[in-house]
Amino acid sequence: MITAEHLLGADDLAVLDGVARTLASYGDRVDAPCWVARARRSWEDTPAALRREISDFRRHSGPDGRLVLSGLPIGDVPPTPMVKGSVQHTPTVGAAVLALVAHGLGDPAAFAAEKSGALVQDVVPVPGEEKVQGNTGSVELTFHTENAFHQHRPDFVMLLCLRADHDGVAELRTFCIRTALAELSAATRAALAKPDFLTAAPPSFGGNGRGSLHAVLAGDPADPDLCLDEVATSPLTDQAATALADLRAAIARHYTGIRLRPGDLAVVDNRVTLHGRSEFVPRYDGADRWLQRTFAFADLRRSRDHRPGDTTVLEK
DSSP states (O other), X not given: OBOOOEEOOHHHHHHHHHHHHHHHTSSSOTTSHHHHHHHXXXXXXXXXXXXXXXXXXXXXXXXXXXXXXXXXXXOOOOOOOOSTTOBOOSOOHHHHHHHHHHHHHSEEEEETTXXXXXXXXXXXXXXXXXXXXSXXXXXXXXXXXXXXXXXXXXXXXXXXXXXXXXXXXXXXXXXXXXXXXXXXXXXXXXHHTSSOEEEEXXXXXXXXXXXXEEOSEESOTTSOEEOOBTTTEEESSHHHHHHHXXXXXXXXXXXXXXXXXXXXXXEEETTTEEEEEOOOOOOOSSOSOEEEEEEEESOGGGGGGGSGGGOSEEOO
């Protein structure tokens, strides 16, 4: 288990708080094009130290493919939502911080089939959903690339902690292929680089047999991209199955965990890093764990054919 990795100075945090509060007071809807545009311009008003940190991470996300910033402003936090599909449409300080950093990484966008295409999404436990492998569950969430089945999956996943779990045990877990690539055999790496894997789409995206064939490792063999969902990805050959077993063993050996606290922002490089979560016990008393999630795309134009009208929502 690790602790938060990067801290901004008090003066920089005060500047960021002021920029976020000003943005939160503008307009009445986070998803409105005018609010998103204001967030994009406001990013330039944030502290230079933060902009450098995000710029460096965007260019190369390091050996762990994960950045954690601590002590960021989140404003007043109301009771934790307890309903499926909960999102944040109203501008808040926390939503503003997510939107600002998203523009440092690229552009924020979301999927119509997921949380109704909201740019800021609540990750909260929901009564009756405890065993769900998703953001409403509280059992262990297995490692996955966000939307691994989709050709336009996000480049970065941002998770801002508004409230920790009661017992302080829930971990955000990450695994970066860079930490284990050297110990995978040449045969395993070669098998993982073949399009012999099928990742099924969840029901919200049309499921029912829909999925995508892909390689688990792609791109430069010396620094490959990683695409895997431990629950939804199936090997299609014996060779692929053996290689996937080797990779899963490496994940178990090399993953790291961090217990996010209020004001901690975790940025996961979804191109090279898997993420998951440890089990925790919710109480459904308005004080449960609450993260807010936003996706960032380094090159939003790549998905232009999925976004009619050049909106921030991928419709398919």
